[in-house]
Amino acid sequence: MNDTIVEARNLIKHYKDLNALDNVNLSLSANRIYGLLGRNGAGKTTLMSILTAQAFATSGEALVFGAGAYENDAVLSRICFIRESQKYPDDFQPQHAFRSAALFYKNWDQGFADRLAEDFQLPVKRRIKKLSRGQLSAVGVIIGLASRAELTFFDEPYLGLDAVARQLFYDRLVEDYAEHPRTIILSSHLIDEVANLLEHVIVIDRGRIIMDADADEIRGSAVTVSGSAEKVDAFLAGRRILHRETLGSLASVTVDEVLSGSERTEARELGLELSPVSLQQLVVRKTMAGTEAGLLPITGDFADETMEAKR
Secondary structure (H helix, E strand, O other): OOOOOEEEEEEEEEEEEEEEEEEEEEEEOOOOOEEEEOOOOHHHHHHHHHOOOOOOOOOOEEEEEOOOOOOOHHOOOOEEEEOOOOOOOOOHHHHHHHHHHHHOOOOOHHHHHHHHHHHOOOOOOOEEEHHHHHHHHHHHHHHHHHHOOOOEEEOHHHHOOOOOHHHHHHHHHHHHHHOOOOEEEEEEEEEHHHHHHOOEEEEOOOEEEEEEEOOOOOOOOOEEEEEEEHHHHOOOOOOOOEEEEEEEOOOEEEOOOOOOOHHHHHHHHOOOOEEEEEHHHHHHHHOOOOOOOOOOOOHHHHHHHHHHOOO
């Protein structure tokens, strides 16, 4: 049975001289938690906006539940899209926003929304324009969770929350997802925070998809080898290098490959240290290089300059 609910085919979006999306092909399945990751301006929001009919592609096709979403109430009523900069009428209070959401989302759970408002200590009778940034973020997060829409997009609305509130959001999301499965897309810069939530990871860079794989596949798909530069170079000869750092006679090199058991044994016998690469490190390494796939080595002064520019 085909459980695909979102399909993007050759999506292109031009903004003057910028390619916001460059031939994007994507397929999302029902009842999974996806991470849509990438740098600022990579194309994440543009992609979600097109999928939810809030923007138009220059060319290509976007299908949601087998149809286009634009002016299609049957599709739009099954989608919830929560942005970081979500707008509400100035005279609205959070309770008004929740009542409006209840009219639109057929799976809306007011009891759950009330519990979330208590968890986030949200003043539901205060005017929206009087809320702090964190409280405003909580309004969006609550609507996204309590809507229980079949397809829910979170475009970093939780960035205004402090660390405790963000953890509360992650906990409530996982708990409710377990009881009420649906497809959730989390767009985030806080990769390490959301890494354990994700079942599938999509990384977009300069408008192109550079990674699209199950989280279990990605874990352990790269490794950092450290030790004598001469031994490291000899051991990794011919492999796909993501990043290289050197200090005197020592080197630390990240490779985009899985090492076999015998290769790991060989590395240890050579006195080399093997370190796992976190999802955040992997995304950073793949997107910081000035190449489409991010697989060319970054060496010497260029690596230092690149890292300095990131600080």
